[in-house]
Amino acid sequence: MPLLGGATMAATGYFAGYFDRQAMDYRPALGQPRQDLVAIYFSGDMGLRLGPGCRTVAALRRQGLAVMAVDSPALFRLTRDRAFVDALVADTIRAALARSHAAKVALIGAAFGAGILDTGLGAVPADLRSRIASVVLVQPGTAVYFQANPGGLIHPGAPDSDPYRTVRLLNGLPVTCIAKSSQDQGLCAAGQLAGASHVQLDALRPRGPAYKVDIASIAANAALFPPEPMH
Numbered sequence: 488m489p490l491l492g493g494a495t496m497a498a499t500g501y502f503a504g505y506f507d508r509q510a511m512d513y514r515p516a517l518g519q520p521r522q523d524l525v526a527i528y529f530s531g532d533m534g535l536r537l538g539p540g541c542r543t544v545a546a547l548r549r550q551g552l553a554v555m556a557v558d559s560p561a562l563f564r565l566t567r568d569r570a571f572v573d574a575l576v577a578d579t580i581r582a583a584l585a586r587s588h589a590a591k592v593a594l595i596g597a598a599f600g601a602g603i604l605d606t607g608l609g610a611v612p613a614d615l616r617s618r619i620a621s622v623v624l625v626q627p628g629t630a631v632y633f634q635a636n637p638g639g640l641i642h643p644g645a646p647d648s649d650p651y652r653t654v655r656l657l658n659g660l661p662v663t664c665i666a667k668s669s670q671d672q673g674l675c676a677a678g679q680l681a682g683a684s685h686v687q688l689d690a691l692r693p694r695g696p697a698y699k700v701d702i703a704s705i706a707a708n709a710a711l712f713p714p715e716p717m718h
Contacts, residue, residue, distance in 0.1 A: 509558070509561070510557065510558050510561040510562040511555060511556065511557055511558070511579065511582075512535075512555075512556045512558070513553065513554075513555050513556075513583070513586050514544060514548060514553065514554045514555075514556055515548070515553050516548050516551045516552055516553045517545075517548045517549050517551075518549065518551060519551055520551050520552075520553065521550075521551040521552055521589075522588070522589065523589055523590050523591060524552060524589050524590070524591050524592070524593060524620055524711075525552060525553050525554070525555065525583045525584065525586075525587035525589040525591075525592050525593070526547045526552045526553070526554045526555070526583075526592070526593045526594075526595065526710060527554070527555045527557065527579055527580065527583050527592060527593070527594050527595070528540070528543055528544050528547070528554055528555070528556050528557065528595045528596075528597075528600070529557045529559060529594075529595070529596040529597070529600030529601070529603055529604045530556070530557060530558055530559045530560075530597060530599075530600050531559065531597045531598035531599045531600050531601075532559055532560050532563070532598065532599035532600075532635035532636050532637050533560070533598075533637055534558050534559065534560045534561070534637065535556055535558050538597075539597060539625075539702045539703050539706070540556075540597065542702075542703035543595065543597065543625075543702070543703040543706050543707060544556050545703070546703040546704050546706070546707035547593075547595075547707045547710065550707060550711060552593070552711075553583075553586075553587050553589075555579060555582065555583040555586070557575075557579060557600065559599050559600050559603065559635050560635040560637050562575065562635075563599075563603075563633060563634050563635040564634075564635060565634065566633055566634040566647075567633040567634070568633065568647075569606070569633075569647070569648065571633070572603055572606050572607045572633060572648075573606075573607045573610040574607075575603070575607060576603070576604060576606075576607030576608055576610070576611060577607065577610070577611050577612065577615060580592055580594075580611065580615050580618070580619075581615065584615075584618060590618065591618050591619070591620035592618055592619055592620060593620050593621045593623070593710040593711065593713075594608070594619060594621065594622045594623065594710075595623040595625065595706055595707075595709075595710050596623070596624055596625065596627070597625040597626065597706070598625065598626050598627070598628065599628070599632075599635060599636075601624040601625055601626065601627035601628070601674075602627055602628055602630075602631035602632075602648070602650060603631070603633075604622070604624070605624060605627060605631070605650050605653055605654055605657070605674075606631055606648045606650070606653050608622065608653075608656065608657060608660075609653050609655075609656025609657065610656075616660070619660055619661075620661070620710075620713060621661050621662075621663070621709070621710050621711075621713035622657060622660050622661065622662045622663070622713075623662075623663045623665065623706055623709045623710050624662065624663070624664045624665065624674070624675070625665045625702065625706050626665060626666060626667060626673065626675075627650060627664065627673065627674040627675065628650070628673065628674065629650065629651070629672075629673055629674055630646035630649075630650070631646055631647055631648035631649070631650050631653075632646055632647050633647040633648070650674050651674070651677055651679055654674065654677065654679045654680060655679050657683075657717060658682070658716075658717055658718060659716050659717065659718070660716055660717060661684075661713035661714050661715065661716050661717065662680065662682075662683040662684065662714070662717045663683060663684040663685075663686060663709040663710075663713065663714060664680050664683045664684070664685055664686070665685075665686045665688065665702070665705060665706060665709065666685065666686070666687055666688070667687075667688050667689065668687055668688065668689035668690075669687045669689065669690065671687070680717070682717040682718045683714070683717045684709070684713075684714035686705060686709065688702065688705070691705065
């Protein structure tokens with residue numbers, strides 16, 4: 488790798504949280520807290536410092552939710568396996584409920600984090616599954632890898648999990664899938680998610696650049712106002 492490319496990768500990884508040691512951070516609600524609901528946010532592979540991660544966590548907190556923020560690049564700096572992912576999702580739900588004393592949990596995963604959430608959620612035991620108030624998948628990919636990639640390079644080898652198979656296990660849960668556009672052929676367009684609520688960001692875009700779409704608030708509102716369970 489050229490020196491400049493390596494330096495850029497290192498800088499991106501640092502700011503994305505790739506070298507952070509604190510992979511989970513419990514952040515209290517801002518203003519009047521809700522006692523009935525806690526949120527968990529699984530970041531994309533750009534972490535909680537870059538991209539919509541920090542804004543989504545802030546939007547949830549402003550609406551009265553404590554948030555367990557999961558820094559994906561810190562946890563997935565090395566390649567993990569399916570057992571790790573399954574345990575991570577279940578243990579994080581357990582920890583958030585215990586810390587907040589809430590009755591229910593709202594789950595949000597963005598990009599890489601959406602793949603981790605979707606993969607592990609199907610293995611969550613029934614006692615935790617019954618406490619899930621909402622599931623929000625923000626621009627989930629069509630292949631899931633168990634190693635974060637903040638530099639944007641192509642993952643070598645085959646994917647570690649097939650979301651077209653694991654997403655079927657979300658039946659019975661209130662799921663919202665947020666896609667970039669109505670033409671997006673990503674996971675949100677899959678028949679397995681036909682029963683989910685769908686949000687296309689291009690339909691909400693004001694006149695002007697795409698960055699004006701407030702993805703953070705859209706994701707937070709989807710978590711707070713879930714659809715009917717998916718069937």
